[in-house]
Amino acid sequence: MRRSTIAFAALVTVLALPALALAGGPRHYPRRGPGPRPAAFDTTFGVRLGVFSPDADSNFFDENFAVFTGDADDYEDGMVGVDFAWRSSPQIDLVASISTFEGSQTQGYRDAAVDPFLEGVLHDSELSITPLTIGLRARLAGEGSVVRPYVGAGGGFYWWRYREFGDFVEFDPVDPANDQIITAGFESESVTLGFYLQAGVEFSVRPTWSVYVDARWHQADDELGDDFEGFGDIDLSGREVSVGVAWHF
DSSP states (O other), X not given: OHHHHXXXXXXXXXXXXXXXXXXXXXXXXXXXXXXXXXXXXXXXXXXXXXXXXXXXXXXXXXXXXXXXXXXXXXXXXXXXXXXXXXXXXXXXXXXXXXXXXXEEEEEEBGGGGTOGGGTTOEEEEEEEEEEEEEXXXXXXXXXXXXXXXXXXXXXEEEEEXXXXXXXXXXXXXXXXXGOEEEEEEEXXXXXXXXXXXXXXXXXXXXXXXXXXXXXXXXEEEEEOOGGGTTSOEXXXXXXXXXXXXXXXX
């Protein structure tokens, strides 16, 4: 805000100089056009809504989908994100972002089609990911442009949680006749490092606000623990597409 106040005060001073000159001295037609317009806004706050599609590309998910119904696309769900951007140079912004996603699906045993005992034994699987990132964004058009494409990249912390809860079959390795259905819940959560690549386009509506379309690809993975200790790594990567509104001040 201090930088915004200084920039705003500077802008008011610059705009007032021609009026003071005209009031206090002879009037002359300008011999040259006006110079580059100073940046009026150096801080941006944006809110966006969209869809996150997990890749779920790891041995853990491969084995999971081999036993249970469903696939990675079934985790696809809505996300919400917030962006703060500070101008660090005429074409570069420093951007801090936080977003959150939670997708779930109901899974059953694939062998239920041939084993009546497994029919109707269902559980819910839930994957949630919350990235807190910081990165650089390069604007590919001038400030006066109505359409302003951009690209960016960054990294940060990815909080995640994976849960399975509902009915499961507890298989007896000696006598299948002793298999029984149990109700249980299993969970693993942690935080890991990751990075993202970004591309988008901003559409100026008014000097103080705009709308933007943003696409990001996140790359992150971590080792499962807690109730899933020994199950390998969980893939947290995915594609995010969102539409947002940004305010400039």
